[in-house]
Amino acid sequence: MDSLLEQIERGTLWQFPGGVHPPQQKSLSNQQPIARLPLPDKLVLPLKQHIGANGQLLVNVGDKVLKGQALTKPTANWSLPVHAPTSGEVIEIKPMPSAHPSALPELSIVMTPDGNDTWCELSPVSDLNKLDHKTLIDLLHNAGIAGMGGAGFPTYVKADSHQPIEFLVVNGVECEPYITADDLLMREHAQEIVQGIEVMQQLLKPQRVLIGIEDNKPEAIAAMKRASAHNTAILVRAIPTKYPSGGEKQLIRVLTSKEVPSTGIPADIGVLVQNVGTLFAISEAIYKGKPLIERVVSVTGNTIGKPQNVWALIGTEIKHLLDCQGFTPVLEQRVVMGGPMMGFTLPTVRIPVIKTTNCILAPDNQELAEPGDEKACIRCSACADACPQSLLPQQLQWFAKSKDYDKLEAYNLFDCIECGACSYVCPSEIPLVQYYRVAKAEIREQKLDQIKAERAKERFEARKERLEREQQERQNRHKRSTSRSAKPDAEKAKVADALARVKQKQGDKSAVQAAIERAKAKKAADGSLEPDNSEVALERALRKEQARLYKEQKTSEDAPLAENAKEDSGKKDAVTAAIARAKAKKAAQQGEQENGQPQPQASEPETKKSDDDPRKAAVAAAIARAKAKKAAQQGEQENEQPQPPASEPETKKSDDDPRKAAVAAAIARAKAKKAAQQGEQENEQPQQPASESETPTSDDDDPRKAAVAAAIARAKAKKAAKQAEQENEQPQTSTSESETQKPDDDDPRKAAVAAAIARAKAKKAAKQAEQENEQPQQEQSVQDAGSTDATPQTPEQKRQAAIKAAVAKAKAKKQAKEQEGNDPS
Known part of the structure; x- marks a missing residue:
């Protein structure tokens, strides 16, 4: 059995189901050659004349354009450009009636020809073999070529098929009555059509090219055979006249016996169909560089005075074609775009010719009845x-x-x-x-x-x-x-815990340090530790110097006020000095009374109160007893004597042991010497007692008060020295005489104790007087007790202090010598 290709080459044809045989009526328009019409008054170019998207405008109103110039450019899939059919001016860009049964408006470019018909620059191709596949596709795309058989499918899409094509079918059937555009085109331009076929052959590489033409077009069949004689791959086939054998699917069935599947396309079965008008446009675009700006249109019907095929510019109004061909309208006249089978009646003759327009039919009422x-x-x-x-x-x-x-x-x-x-x-x-x-x-x-x-x-x-x-x-x-x-919170908590522990340790250390400081302070109070307060003293000295400079400046500013207050201040100082002298005298009298009585009866002064102030006398007596006891203990420690302190039981045993009396006298002399040394230290630092923790601050503020206090201290020191001399003179009497006169005088140790008590009381009285006169402003620590805050601030005060210290030293030496001379041993 022969293969399909062999059957096709042998000329075998197949039949499709259905079909009709309407009257042809082709002789009205196929007797005259294709005519060229004059330029119309205006051209209306819809942006969409094919299946696909509109192009993007490249011109504006008022622009001058040339023939063949692109007015739009493709922007999306299946988009084709529109070109100017002639040279002229763009006068409007607005919606105009479309070539559709509804005549719905579509965006269109309206231009007026200038009559020159000037072409833009063209780029024809001399040698087809020098162009690659993509270049050919781009040329077809930019030329704006669409299927001219009626559907308007973009040609560049078909030509760029990615499926293998076995047969390229050329549709020259033109089966619909009255239409003869393809017939005349094949008769007059068969050579250009064959050139277009060869372009498609280079793009698609089909095995055979099958040209189908109805047998009622013998001249077209002959012309195509002559033009394609040199190409053995091209086969021209005359098929039976039957409507609609020009349909794509029907023609494929007749020439190849293949049937396109439902909802499929011919490429699915390896077949591609092109119209002869489309192939002619491909030839014009490749070999002459012309875009698709015109096409052949059959203008026919009984109302047309000169029915024939014409070259109509794209955008020409239907009215212009009818007028050029002698249109004579009749009552209830209809104008159909397309043939009597597939065409549609136009609502107006102001519809433009587009790329898919192949026929304008104007029949009378008998020819095509309503x-x-x-x-x-x-x-x-x-x-x-x-x-x-x-x-x-x-x-x-x-x-x-x-x-x-x-x-x-x-x-x-x-x-x-x-x-x-x-x-x-x-x-x-x-x-x-x-x-x-x-x-x-x-x-x-x-x-x-x-x-x-x-x-x-x-x-x-x-x-x-x-x-x-x-x-x-x-x-x-x-x-x-x-x-x-x-996580950071947890870490922060850990850090906080660690810091708390550290602070706790530091707190413990601080507690330990505080305890150490308290111990040191206690030792310093006992006189066993002398803290180093040099840094503190230096800072205090700097502060005092700054205060002094500020005071001098303030004094210079307030000099008038100071002169007025000077008199009042002197009066106050005199009163204060008188009060201090009275208190010192009273303390001395109390000391004399206490020295004249034995130690066991020290509580008697509590009952014998002074006429001036009984409460103060009692307090002074108690302080004197405590100081005497402390002085006795210090004396024993310094002399390193193993004997217990001189207490009341020991005094009762002194009658039996004269040697104990001599020892007691030696102890008394040592104590007297110790008291003299303490008095000397007190005189050297009259403003700051070493045993007290209070540091007067009023001296720094008022030099006159410091002078008064120094005078009072000198008086008290002189008084204490006299009392010490008197106490040391009393034990010089013979032991036997004292023993016979008074039972309490038989023991020299009592005399020594009484002398120590007297000295302590005198010292206490002097301190109280200083405290009352100086009125301290704040308490200082034990470490501050050794500071140099009491140092005189002026040269005059320093000189007076030096004199006082020298006098005190001389008196102490004299007192010591007297005690050595009175030593009973």
């Missing part, structure tokens, strides 16, 4: 018999009227090629094709809405997912931040 009223379907099945796609037009019409779109798709509504054969044979004059067209448009709109809804849903879900993801991310960030913050 359809009558629609009648009920009689179920004759004539429509089903005539359908070339083997569909069920009756059922499709029912579903279309009831808008059952699911049933329409189930019955393959979109396989309908809208050939009109069913309507042509319907005895009830039902416009079946119109039902199908409306149903297709509604289904497309519904699908478009569904696609929009799905996209909106996808966007909503994507947005919802994005918001949830962002919320989750925020929660995760919050959790991470919380965990990170929790």
Whole structure:
């Protein structure tokens, strides 16, 4: 059995189902050659003249354009540019009626020709073999070529097929009545059509090129055979005249016996179909560089005075074509764009010619009668018999009227090629094709809405997912931040615990240090430790120096006020000195009374109170007794004597042991010497007693008070020295005499104790006088007791202090010598 290719080469043809045989009426327009019309007054160029998206405007109102200049550029898939059909000026860019049964307005460029018909610069190709695949595709794309057989599919998309093409089918059938545009084009431009075929051969590499022409066009068949004789891959086939054999799927079935699957395209079975008008435009674009700006249009009908095919510029109004061909309208005249089977009646003749316009039919009433009223379907099945796609037009019409779109798709509504054969044979004059067209448009709109809804849903879900993801991310960030913050808190807690422990240790150390300081202070109070207060003394000296400078400045500013206050201050100082002298005298009298009585009866002065102040005398007596006891203990420690302190029981045993009396006298002399040394130290530092922790601050503020206090201290020291001399003179009497006169005088130790008590009382009285006169402002620590705050601030005060110290030293030496001379040993 022969293969398919062998059968095709042998000339075998196949039949398609259905089809009709309407009157041809081609002789009206195929007797004259193709005519060229004069330039119209204006051109209306819709931006969309094909299947696909609009191009982007490149011109504005008022721009001058040249013939062949691009007015738009492609911006999306299946988008083609529009070119200027002639030179002229762009006068408007606005919506204009479209080439559609509804004549809905579409954005269009309106231009007026200038009459010069000046071409823009063209770029023809001399050698096709020098161009690669992509360059050829770009040339076809930029030329704006679309399918000129009726569908308007972009040619560059078909030419760039990614599927292998076995057969390239050239459609020259032109089966619809009245249309002869392709017939005349093949007769006059067969050579250019073959050139276009060769371009497609280079792009698609098909095994065979099959040219199908109906057998009612013998001249066109002959012309194509002559033009393609040199190319053995091109086969010209004359097929039987039958409508709609010019349909894409029907022609493929007739020439190759292949059937395009439902909802499929010819490329799915390795076949690609091109119209002869499209191939002519490809040849013009490649070999002459001309874009698609004109095409052949059949202007025919009984109302046309000169029916023939014309070269019509794209954008020319239908009225211009009719006027040029002698159109004579009749009553209820109709003008149809396309043929009587697939064309549509125009609502106005101001519709422009577009790239898919192949015929303008203006029949009279007898030639193409007005359809009558629609009648009920009689179920004759004539429509089903005539359908070339083997569909069920009756059922499709029912579903279309009831808008059952699911049933329409189930019955393959979109396989309908809208050939009109069913309507042509319907005895009830039902416009079946119109039902199908409306149903297709509604289904497309519904699908478009569904696609929009799905996209909106996808966007909503994507947005919802994005918001949830962002919320989750925020929660995760919050959790991470919380965990990170929790860790530092734990670490901070650990650090705080460590610091607390350190501080506790430091507190313990501070407590220990405080205890050590208290111990040192206690030792310093006992006189066993002399703290180093040199730094503190230096700081205090600096503060005092600053205070002195500030006081001098203040004194210079307040000199007038100081003169007025000087008299009052002197009076106050005199009163204070008198009071101090009276107190010292009273203390001395109390000391004399206590020295004249034995130690065991020391409590008697408490009952014998002074006439001046009984309470102060009692306090002074108690202090004197305590100081005497302390002085006795210190004396024993310094002399390193193992004997117990001189107590009352020891004094009772002195009558039996004269040697103890001598020892006691030696102790008394040592104590007297010690008291003299203490008095000397007190005289050297009259402003700061070593045994007290109070440091007077009033001396620094008032030099006159310091002078008064120094005078009082000198008087008290002199008084104490006299009392010591008197006490030392009393034991010089013979022991026997004292023993015979008084029982208490028999023991020299009592005399020594009494002398020590007297000295302590005198010292106490002097201290009290100093405290009362100086009125200290604050208490100082034991460490401050050895500071040099009491140092005189002026040279005069320093000189007086030096004199006082010298006098005190001399008196102490004299007293010591007297005590040595009175030593009974």
